[in-house]
Amino acid sequence: MITLISGGGSMDTRTPDTHPVLGFVAATREALKDVADANPVFMTTGQKAQALVELTALESQVAELRLRVTAADDVAEETGTRDVAAWVAHRTRQDTAASRADARLATALDREHPHLAAGLREGSVSLAQARVIAHALAELPADLGAELRARAEEALVGYAAHHAPGDLRRLGRRILACVDPDAADEHEARLLEDAERTARERTKLSLRRRGDGTTRISGLLPDAAAHRLATYLESFTNPRKDTGGTATAGVGSYSRRLGQAFVQLLETIDPRRLPLHGGDATTMFVVAHLDQLTKDLGVAEIVGGGTISAGEARRLACNAHLVPAVLGGASEVLDLGRRRRLYTAAQRRALLLRDRTCRAEGCDIPGTWAEAHHWVAWAAGGATDLANGTLLCHLHHHRAHDAAWSAERLPNGDVRYARRR
Structure with missing residues (x-):
């Protein structure tokens, strides 16, 4: 039985021939009753791992089916609703904005992205991945040919x-380099400059006293400035320090001026006056090829913070201490062999530029929070060299020295852990 609401609001209940989609829904809901009381505690670890992976793939497949039905829409027309997103949001008690995002994705999958739809249907692409890929494809130049657009779609689905x-998301911003290298740098640089221009125009900061001894801070900052702020704040988390300050209220255009002033303050803070962070002074790394910096439309990368335009990188260079990506200058030795047990600040910079995050498989703890680990222990004859070093977060560093765990170094440099039996 299904129930439809006509334009006048009356209830129309009919029993149509069973459609395969409705048959699947009924069978699946019936099958779920069989496991309603099943307790996962009694599953083996291997069974739990298998179930988690397969249930995630199943969720993707069900989501694709739901989006396919959404794209083949005539529900809104029959019910007098504004659109299918509004109807679904109302009838299923979902957030309207999320429902509209689903409707847009459904339309894109149905009309523009057959490879992405197939990946979602097969369970090899998750719904979250599909949203990111669809957004990346929408950002491609409008004049890009159908063949190159299809190649970009296939590549991103493969990366998933x-x-x-x-x-x-990061790969999506550079996918044009795979299908049309000649146009990639200029296109990405234009996107970045547009985004940075919009970010500067929208920059603001508001400080509102709550009357209970606390002040609520709300703001909108450019990504590069926000990453700089996060870098500075993280330097105080170990050891944790409490700082006090005063605040004044600000609204309207004053908020924008206050936000711009805050950005200027961040750019003039002397990192040498901040606590040591992971064995090094708090530093923001910007990586760029020389030919990119000299271009009008070039691209640079903030380690751990995305990409910026070459123009923004040049501006930062005017009033910031830059650390070159090619380390070892000023007689800094990066490979110390057996002469030192601990990694130097210069070596940690090189490890951060290479590893970016904790190298434990699947871990995304930032490299600035991680610890330098000797793959072959120094006490066992291991050298304090970059080839023998890797960044691991606190948890995975302890695990590397725990006899209850084995650690395998994968070809890509990641570390895979397994509990010893």
Whole structure:
């Protein structure tokens, strides 16, 4: 039985021939009753791992089916609703904005992205990954040919087998380099400059006293400035320090001026006056090729913070201490062999530029929070060299020295842990 609401609001209940989609829904809901009381505690670890992976794939497949039905929409027309997103949001008690995002994705999958739809249907692409890929494809130049657009889609769907949504988002910004290298740098630089211009125009900061001894801070900052703020704040988390200050209220255009002043303050803070962070003074790394910096439209990268335009990198260079990506200058020795047990600040910079995050498989703890680990222990004859070093977060560093765990170094440099039996 299904129930439809006509334009006049009356209830129309009919029993149509069973459609395969409705048959699947009924069978699945019936099958779920069989496991309603099943307790996962009694599953083996291997069974739990298998179930988690397969249930995630199943969720993707069900989501694709739901989006396919959404794209083949005539529900709104029959019910007098504004659109299918509004109807679904009302009838299923979902957030309207999320429902509209689903409707847009459903339309894109149905009309523009057959490879992405197939990946979602097969369970090899998650719904979160599909959203990121669809957004990346929408950002491609409008004049890009159908063949190159299809190649970009196929490449991103292939990357989904090995990359989480965050990584896919970064890959998506550079996917044009895979299909049209000549246009990639200029296109990405234009996107970045547009985004940075919008960020500067929207920058603001508001400080509102709550009357209970606390002040609520709300603001909107450019990504590069926000990453700088996060870098500075993180330097105080170990050891944790409490700082006090005063605040004044600000609204309207004053908020924008206050936000711009806050950005200027961040850019003039002397990192040498901040606590040591992971064995090094608090430093923001900007990586760029020389030819990119000299271009009008070039691209640079903030380690751990995304990409910026070459123009923004040049501006930062005017009033910031830059650390070159090619380390070892000023007689800094990066490979110390057996002469030192602990990694130097210069070596940690090199490790951060290479590893970016904790290298434990699947861990995304930032490299600035991580610890330098000797793959072959120094006490066992291991050298304090970059080839023998890797960044591991506090948890995975302890695990590397725990006899209850084995650690395997994968070809890509990641570390895979397994509990010893």
